[in-house]
Amino acid sequence: MLLTHSDPIRKNNVNITGNLNSTSTLIFAHGFGTDQTAWLPVIEAFKNDHRIILYDNVGAGKALPEAYSPNKYNSLQSYADDLTNICERLNISNAIIVAHSVSAMIAVLTTIGSPQFFKKMILIGASPCYRNDPGYTGGFEQKDLDDLYRAMDTNYFAWVSGFSSMAMANPDRPELAQSFADTLSAIRPDIALAVARVIFQSDCREKLQKLDKETLLIQTKEDIAVPLQVAEYLHRHISNSKLIIVNASGHFPHISASQEIVNAIQHFLIE
Template identity: 40%
Template sequence: MKNKVMERNHVTISGSGERTLVFGHGLGCDQTVWERVAPAFENGWRVVLFDYVGSGRSDRSQYRPSDYNSLEGYARDVIEIIDALDLKDAVFIGHSVSAMIGTLASIKRPEAIGKLIMIGPSPRYLNAPGYPGGYEREDVEELLELMERNYKEWAKYMAPASMKNTDRPFLADELEERFISNDPVIIRQFAEVTFMSDVRDKLAEISIPTLILQAQEDSVAPIEVGKFVHEQIPGSTFRVLSAKGHNPHISDPEETISEIQRYLNQESEIGTSVSGRNRGASW
């Protein structure tokens, strides 16, 4: 079972240490998206990277639409990876939709995932009464239709819209290449699952220390969404970055690394004797 899971999700392990960081990539990407961030933690931490089925070098033959018709299916894979590695008190770092996938996994296995770090999270992308998710249903339907009609055109449109940083167009080009490298049929379904999901009611169930990193000018997960996530998670910490766009781990890896390290160091100093539910901060 262990080998099957490791191969299915192309799990890679580097670094050394008693504790483990697990990095979860966002929609349309793969584990290489962490190449500017993950190496900074290899001295002192065991670093685990993986690809969701259908992305990167995962075993795409293992993809069954019925298994991945909700975020729960992806969370199940995360739990299987954690079990295969026999992880305890790991830190799950999730970008975008992976933040919510990590949320679902942590609720089911809080003993295995001891901390959550969310980068650009969104529990619901669609606008709702009193909740500015950022998208109208018609907008999402148009994006999904474009993905189905011409996936490359979707990638060409979505990469710069998500990345921002127009003064560095090579960043959007890099993201576009990642989008195109993945299976368009699978990513299209993953996109529908992502943009139509609503796990707002799950946030209050998070019982572990959580850091929310929010970049500015994020068109995918606006700052109002980041604030909402912070307000809903007991004892969470919210940090607005100077980075712009939805992918600060790509555009501003140094700042991303610094904030993650700062949080981990603070949590280490606080110690496990203090409950994460009783302390909260907004930096």
Template identity: 50%
Template sequence: MHRYTLFNLETLTLELPTSLVNKYNLKVEGNLEAAQTLVFAHGFGTDQTSWRFVKEAFSENYRLVLYDNIGGGKSDPNAFSPIKYQELNTYASDLLEIVNVLNLKSVVLVAHSVSSMIGILAAIRNPAAFSKLILVGASPRYLNDEDYEGGFSRDDLDVLFKSMTANYYAWASGFSSVAMRNYEKPELGKEFASTLSELQPNVALSVAKVIFQSDCRLALPTLKNNVLIIQMKNDVAVPEAVGRYLHTHIEHSKLLEIDVEGHFPQLSAPDLLSVAIESFLNEQN
């Protein structure tokens, strides 16, 4: 028999199976009576706690939905399978499952890193589920290609995967500092290193290979939702050229290049990121 957790959504009582809460570490917070829902989706090596500073700016006026991607955070470790999760569309199915179970329509997705592409794939499959997408540090392809700068060569990826295999925890410590930048705030790099180190090394390697070898470029022109692309400077994972590429290939998109170092503005510059999000939320379609 299923157990249920009760949430009051739009004055209706929703019976949410506890199994789903346990699967994704699903949380519904903020103003449960609000008309608009924000769904926060995290990137590789982090979890929903990475949004803790940003979400506070929206807790009074928006319903907030947070979850952990399978394979990360406090999601059910038994739910991960390297065979099942060998493509980003599986994660998109997870996102759509959450939206459908909560019976949500026209949500705003605030997605970081790989969850940006997951969100795009989900929105293409069910456009009515999303009103707007806010993509932070997004990349449709990390591997360089002819006339495309993704930021990584095949040799770069080979070295990355070999380093993860040889000594995962040493790799996590080094990579976290470079990805976070903000060297004057070493605690941020240490936080990312901590969440990376909580992943099972074999799971982390499997997920990293899926992410860094993915190519979602052909999907971009089919996205019809309104999109804000937030691009950071000196992002080791996503060169500035990638943000411009996304803007060129997503029809209803706006590009905002922010003066923030590193890949994690939700941690290093949450106030600036919150203002950017709020401004886009208030724009008329």
């Protein structure tokens, strides 16, 4: 008898919507602390003309809880393996992936291993490395990250309250930060901490030269998680990439400024 979590559709809570007869497929991949529902403000604009695939990373949303293991998900490659399994199961080829935050590098790793899945990539708030390094600005010193892990471990829900407001920005719309806090709070604290460590300690810079897909990089004017220098670094190191700065602040423009993201995606799709 097959284990339930050997089925990627159930394991990752895959949902297929939009125009099921369309020859164009958009796959939306969420970032840390959110789930596939974060894309709801964006996908409405694409439902008539595209088949849309949504899924939850293991450890988030309605992905099967028993599928998560800190030993298995100790690198971004494990999440890339999950995306690969989803694409294989659904016979995906020449799709367009729209990936936010950590899922951007997950998509990069997936594409390097299986270039047939995606013909274009749209990466929002992406970072190949969050830590500062000689000659590279990632945004965080290791001490900053150690302090973050300590805060998550000491009082997770207090950390959620502060982090959600800073990451979402848009203080004039506190309901957005509260919504992010709700999805963060729904994650088991030990899983959130383990996943955060994997994300913030990752370094995918050497992988970028292997990416040859047409890529749109979307960056906000101000993002506490990903400085503009990171987006510029990606632009320099990903051949055939385009960088646009949208009129939005915070790490979640698809939530806080969804029309900006819709416009950027639509223009890229017809180029």
